[in-house]
Amino acid sequence: MKTVYLDNAATTPLRKEVISEMMTVLDSDFGNPSSTHSFGRKARSHIELARKQIASLIGASPNEIIFTSGGTEADNLIIKSSCESLGVKRIISSEIEHHAVLDTVLKMKSQGIEVCFVRILSDGSIDYEHLETLLDEGSSKKQLVTLMHVNNEIGNFLDVQRVGDLCAKYQALFHSDTVQSVGHYKWDVSKVKIDFLNAAAHKFHGPKGVGFAYMNKNCKLCPQIIGGGQEKGIRAGTEMTHNIVGMAKAFEISNAHLENEKQYVLTLKKRFIAGLTSKIKGVAFNGLSADTESSTYTLVNCRLPLTQSKAIMLLFHMDLKGIACSQGSACQSGSQKGSHVLSAVLTTEQMQYPSLRFSFSIFNSEEDIDYVVEVLSEFCNE
Incomplete structure (x- = not known):
């Protein structure tokens, strides 16, 4: 796998x-x-x-x-x-x-x-x-x-x-x-x-x-x-x-190697955002994470248009497909607490939808990005 x-x-x-x-x-x-x-x-x-x-x-x-x-x-x-x-x-x-x-x-x-x-x-x-x-x-x-x-x-x-x-x-x-x-x-x-x-x-x-x-x-x-x-x-x-x-x-x-690696990872982030935007209707991005000028090049936090019943299975599904991502800070994700960051930024209605954080490094490839976009879009659109 x-x-x-x-x-x-x-x-x-x-x-x-x-x-x-x-x-x-x-x-x-x-x-x-x-x-x-x-x-x-x-x-x-x-x-x-x-x-x-x-x-x-x-x-x-x-x-x-x-x-x-x-x-x-x-x-x-x-x-x-x-x-x-x-x-x-x-x-x-x-x-x-x-x-x-x-x-x-x-x-x-x-x-x-x-x-x-x-x-x-x-x-x-x-x-x-x-x-x-x-x-x-x-x-x-x-x-x-x-x-x-x-x-x-x-x-x-x-x-x-x-x-x-x-x-x-x-x-x-x-x-x-x-x-x-x-x-x-x-x-x-x-x-x-x-x-x-x-x-x-x-x-x-x-x-x-x-x-x-x-x-x-x-x-x-x-x-x-x-x-x-x-x-x-x-x-x-x-x-x-x-x-x-x-x-x-x-x-x-x-x-x-900071500048070269930054440009490479930024390319991956842009590819990821473009892929999600084109394949998942209603996807949204939390904070300024989709703004490559106002946020770090290393991560994206996206909000997905899923029902509560389907949202429960989201992270489990990604893990089964071999994809490691997070619902928030890893220091807190095992505690079953909601994200205090998203709670401070999003409306009550927006908080009803699941959010995932994806963060990139030089060890990722364009093929990795395309695979994750495909898995996530299939899950959201099925």
């Missing part, structure tokens, strides 16, 4: 070069990087080289990069520590953030931090005028704005330059969850007024279980995991050398 993986927003396959790099470290350089003997020093040299590589690729200094277990830990570290270390008393976020941010923000609210949500427009975009109003209203307090760069369900962009300028105007800290954009778009933190961002290696063909946080050198945060002095005292625990090396390699390759 043919299999097609179109759930790359959930995780991506490893590049072979990354596996090779990791295997070398696993096989030969297994020392504890905190040890002072030669084995430890060798492991430490790998970690610090990776830190320099990653920093250079986003225009940061090596001492501004902290390695974590992934995007979720980095979000927690940045948001919680901003309140504890930097005196943040008010957080401005949105109701369509990834739960790694949204749940952490709500946790801070339960501990006495004021929380405000910026208005979301019908196309899933942030209301920037409302954001400025919120910043102005809270200007007497230390504020943190935390808004994601690329939405993981509908693919909408945040104008980080505009938000950064607004935050600077009102002397607020700015964090952007960039898990869906690092490795897919060029970043230069020296040209954007941003204090924090974060990444997860498995979103750009690196290993799971590792990520990084960028923290502006002027923002000194306290650790959320204690018990050691690793990562400049900000994140305790023995570093996974092989994963960190794999992440740096994946990031290096992604950045080196």
Whole structure:
């Protein structure tokens, strides 16, 4: 049976070069990087080289990069520590953030931090005028704005330059969850007024279980995991050398080939949209995911004209046909909860119809796209 993986927003396959790099470290350089003997020093040299590589690729200094277990830990570290270390008393976020941010923000609210949500427009975009109003209203307090760069369900962009300028105007800290954009778009933190961002290696063909946080050198945060002095005292625990090396390699390759790979994947996305539009009457696209100028090139979120009884079988049918896709964030899809992102964007009537997220990578082909369009259109039209 043919299999097609179109759930790359959930995780991506490893590049072979990354596996090779990791295997070398696993096989030969297994020392504890905190040890002072030669084995430890060798492991430490790998970690610090990776830190320099990653920093250079986003225009940061090596001492501004902290390695974590992934995007979720980095979000927690940045948001919680901003309140504890930097005196943040008010957080401005949105109701369509990834739960790694949204749940952490709500946790801070339960501990006495004021929380405000910026208005979301019908196309899933942030209301920037409302954001400025919120910043102005809270200007007497230390504020943190935390808004994601690329939405993981509908693919909408945040104008980080505009938000950064607004935050600077009102002397607020700015964090952007960039898990869906690092490795897919060029970043230069020296040209954007941003204090924090974060990444997860498995979103750009690196290993799971590792990520990084960028923290502006002027923002000194306290650790959320204690018990050691690793990562400049900000994140305790023995570093996974092989994963960190794999992440740096994946990031290096992604950045080196970014423009060519972006154009290739964008071609797949356009082919997919054109195929669905021509073969499924009444198909619609959520947020701005069908607008290739206003959303990421890596995903499409489509709403299908199916009855409730047929909608129940949709994801099961796709799986039987060897197709991997998602009804929303993979972090939530097993919980039977509806998408909080779509609930914030769609009308009650629109929510009655099933939506699927398809996300693409360089490992997909035009044949994959055509197969998925054919399977989906047959199911919808039968």
